Amino acid sequence: MYLRAENLGCQRAGREIFAGLNFAVGGGEALLVTGRNGAGKSSLLRLIAGLVRQSAGRLELEGGETDTPIGEQAHYLGHLDAVKPSLTVAENLRFWIEFLGGGRPAAAALEAVGLAPLADLPAVYLSAGQKRRLSIARLVAVARPLWLLDEPTSALDAASQRRLAELMRTHLAGGGLIVAATHGAIGLERARELKLGPP
């Protein structure tokens, strides 16, 4: 499976965010998108997820389902955690599993991110890092080949960062793809880098 971008361009509100972007990520590979603030890292991830329209170029997921938009074959982990404070941890996760097309049971995914003891707690009591982990549990529970991660390690403590790195390695080992926007290391040894913005 290959995610390939040719001459990709993006404009938001008439302003050019980036243009002429070329990259290719294969199955089992991770691409780290780096660059200064405002270079368009988040915009690129949202563009791949289909949440921002591309203004130029081609983007395709070779070997994926051709009739399905890339966004529906990808997990988008943005800055916001999509957690409803009035629902419990398990209810939040169960909803996303059902809505995104089903997969592993919620309990196993909560175990994987270390939230199993809190399953019945309303999500309003979670800390920022715990909400992040609940959001990550969705990626584990529903199998989708492409992970789009925007600053995935923000708010996570050292142990959780190691656990996330482990989950990412498992995903890559299973032939998955990762495109991550980041400022620092996220614990993946062999990852290629795409630098946005002027050098």
Add this chain to the structure above:
Amino acid sequence: MSAVTALLERDMRVAIRAGGGALMGALFFLIVVTMVPFAIGPDLRLLARIGPAILWLGALLASLLALDRLFATDYDDGSLDLLMTGNMPLELTVTIKAIAHWLTTGLPLVVVAPVLGLLLNIELRAMGAVALTLLAGTPALTFVGLIGAALSVALRRGGLLLAVLVLPLTVPVLIFGVSAANAAIVDGAPFGPAFTILCALSLFAVVLGPIAAAAALRYGLE
């Protein structure tokens, strides 16, 4: 199919639990209609004559009250992005959200309306018909409001703009809702035609609302 029930269940749960605001509309309806007899005075004949109009206006304002939460909370916590990357067509997603919204905010209005009819000196026999017009007409309010909610989702304080956008579009619903309700009270006036048009308006809104709202969301989230 399970994605449909999951979304319906989740939206209703969020609305009913603390801070969801499901019953705020019904409470607001109650307060507004209760104030009217105090403002008009104890003229029972006048109250009975304007009763249906008061009930309909109250229901219209009350259904506006919670409308801005339809997409705004999902937008604020990032859920809307994920709802758009689901396998479900966006039109279906917004339809289900609107149904959940109607069940938690529109239906309670229909249920409390007969009680409020007592305050406005509307006969019990006619009250059933007035509630029926609300049952037929409130889906139109929700689904027209859906378009406004989708258009104003990305704006701070979008609630005010929402009211300005949506209220003019609800004028036909108000006209035929009130005239059908009046027909039930005044003997001899035909109930059928106005009620049928009211049903037609609701059906129009249920079909067109989700298509327009999905287009507005796609365009607006850039």
